[in-house]
């Protein structure tokens with residue numbers, strides 16, 4: 001088969017498993033023809049075939065190979081097949097997909113070689129459909145959680161077509177986003193020690209023409225701190241019932257950094273990666289690999305000979321650090337799932353917003369967001385969306401009294417930036433900056449303390465509703481009076497008919513949800 005290209009990362013060819021040799025990429029595209037279970041097991045152990053979905057499919061094809069080898073046309077040596085199945089299932093311990101693939105193919109043993117092979121090939125087709133569905137769902141979620149512009153995405157390891165039978169999981173979602181014009185750049189962790197990111201993900205992104213930059217694993221947290229990442233997308237090797245996720249070593253550190261910087265952390269995986277037997281991640285066996293993967297680099301010994309080595313291939317990310325797990329069937333919110341979590345952020349806001357006629361004065365249609373504040377996860381997602389819209393462009397949050405305080409605090413926490421309160425008269429001890437302005441109904445005055453916002457600070461102004469823009473324009477004047485600079489305004493709801501956006505021009509406005517008219 002050498003010289004040919006497979007349309008998938010692995011398949012079946014006349015009594016043999018064929019697979020792209022992922023050890024040789026990106027320098028050489030080499031195909032393996034594996035005619036014995038022993039060779040297939042070795043290919044899985046040595047990461048010639050790798051990635052949870054791909055090794056699951058390899059396990060199923062391996063059972064087909066075993067039945068093929070141990071059949072005389074009339075009967076199958078069932079003992080020998082079960083022996084091979086055990087070897088296959090134990091080739092690597094962490095990805096539950098491997099056992100899933102082996103046992104699913106084994107269930108067709110009574111149907112003989114053709115039945116088992118048909119099952120394995122059906123699983124390849126299913127994986128393609130699974131990839132498409134999960135990738136589309138994850139892309140929708142990323143768009144709903146990030147600002148209305150192409151996203152900067154960080155990914156780890158390789159979760160693309162090499163790791164699956166089709167477009168991939170997390171990388172599939174990235175390609176889907178790129179197809180929708182929603183990717184500015186992908187930061188690719190090199191993924192020490194075996195460099196699946198540097199060798200394989202960059203290769204796949206290059207072939208797909210998606211802009212990307214490679215970084216050392218240790219640069220990921222710094223990239224988030226510098227506001228270069230809007231979202232982290234990774235795959236998984238095993239997902240416990242509570243949402244703890246095992247994935248390539250380094251994933252846990254990424255999740256910690258993402259939580260620190262308010263960056264959404266999304267896992268994309270097939271349902272076959274979910275392990276219903278494990279209540280949480282503490283029971284996941286984490287593969288430890290040989291010391292030579294760490295002591296050397298590119299075939300050159302870099303550490304002193306016989307250095308002791310700690311080389312776990314995977315880690316477990318606790319559910320509490322994960323924004324969402326997306327499969328082909330569902331979006332799981334490990335921190336809690338409720339009706340309010342479904343749909344885009346704008347739809348969720350719309351569902352929780354009530355318009356009240358003639359309040360507080362006749363002729364005014366009041367937008368009551370009380371329902372929004374009653375949904376803690378919605379507030380968290382709003383805060384991440386507002387902070388994400390200006391990521392890397394602000395170092396201070398200003399919240400406007402009164403309902404803006406609720407949101408401003410959440411944005412300050414999500415972005416780890418200091419918060420200043422912009423208050424009505426008589427609430428703050430001086431010295432103060434004061435501005436009076438016209439309201440949609442009447443006039444009002446706002447104040448901030450003079451020493452709160454450092455000179456030259458880049459300030460994100462947060463409020464719940466943008467109506468005429470009078471309040472936010474006044475808040476902007478207070479910021480500039482203190483020597484600061486407004487980088488933009490963030491609101492949950494914009495009433496377009498009142499043209500507040502025009503009043504604030506040229507300052508940028510990010511609104512999660514817009515309603516047409518209200519007066």
Ligand SMILES: CSC[C@@H](O)[C@@H](O)C(=O)COP(=O)(O)O
Nearest residue numbers: 050051052157159163235236248
């Ligand atoms: C769609 S692949 C998902 C995971 O399997 C992937 O992120 C990963 O950790 C792979 O590890 P590997 O050791 O390369 O098999």
